[in-house]
Amino acid sequence: MKKLALVVDMYGCPNRCKHCWIGHMSNKKMPQGSDEFLINYFSPFFDSIEYYSWVREPDYCSEYKSRWEKDIEISKNSRPSRFELASFYTLNHDDNYVKFLKEVGTKVVQLTFFGLKKMTDKYVGRIGAFNELINATNILLDNNISVRWQAFINKENKEDLIELLQLSKNMNLEERCQKNGNPFKFFIHSGSCDGENMKLYDLRIDKKEIPLKLIPYYLDYDHTYEEKEICEILKNDNSFLNFSKKDKIVINVANNFDIFFNYTHMKKEWKIANIKKEKASVVINKIINNDVYAINVAKKISISNLVKECGNYESSKIFFIDDYKMYLLNKYLQKISMNKSDIYKM
16 A cells, blocks of 8 residues: 555644644653554555654654654654754753764754744744754754754744844854855745644735845745735636645644644644544545545535635735645635534544
């Protein structure tokens, strides 16, 4: 059968970022034996499984080295990837962590900002986050690991991001990263509009409000549109959102064993099942057939009707088209759930 990636919220996250696309969840360590339970549950149905012990902050545990080794060991006929991610929290609280990153071959780490100190602390949801990000930048560079700065822009922090860009120049990040063999990259975007970021819709920046100095740094700016432009583009689109399976299925596992596809936020309308409560054969059938409440709704309403129900022809907010389609579906799901509280049982 197809390949599977299991992405498990094993330890939680130190942050409560206001942009978090999967949504906020409680922090708790999953019970001992959860690894084995998950692999044994899915293994009979998949030829290969990549196992990741984090959904949110990677390496957010004291035993990060043995945890990574366990992820590799427990994976089936595959090996998990490191990507260009690391825990800036752990970098600030464990001097040995950067050594571990070098041992596993990390060349670049992406760090996320929301402006300078006040804005970053506010949007990360933790006092001291900005200082930790700056300290993490220096720790990584001093250990020959380059950095990439990602920043989320909205109406509230747009001027702050100009100062953040200048700070990156004052810190000579371009030159320091070049010495490590990997160029520095600074980029901004508004993020998708699901999870916690959906709550920030009113703060989402209008395309015309983006400071000219930041446009060269906006990710794929030429592929962005104002919301009203997308509504015009999609208003006669009679197709439906496509959730067809790719070569690899990615499943997010919450710490209460609810499971979700990684399409969007981990909310009840997107829940596939709770694998502690349902038989594996039943759950696998749901996965293969996309038998999820949200997807079943999406099969019955065309994109043009989603625009009709939830589009905003007066808005100049910036979006990518695919992100906007998902926003429309989640907005519609929110709308009908308010009117039909018993429409689905979870």
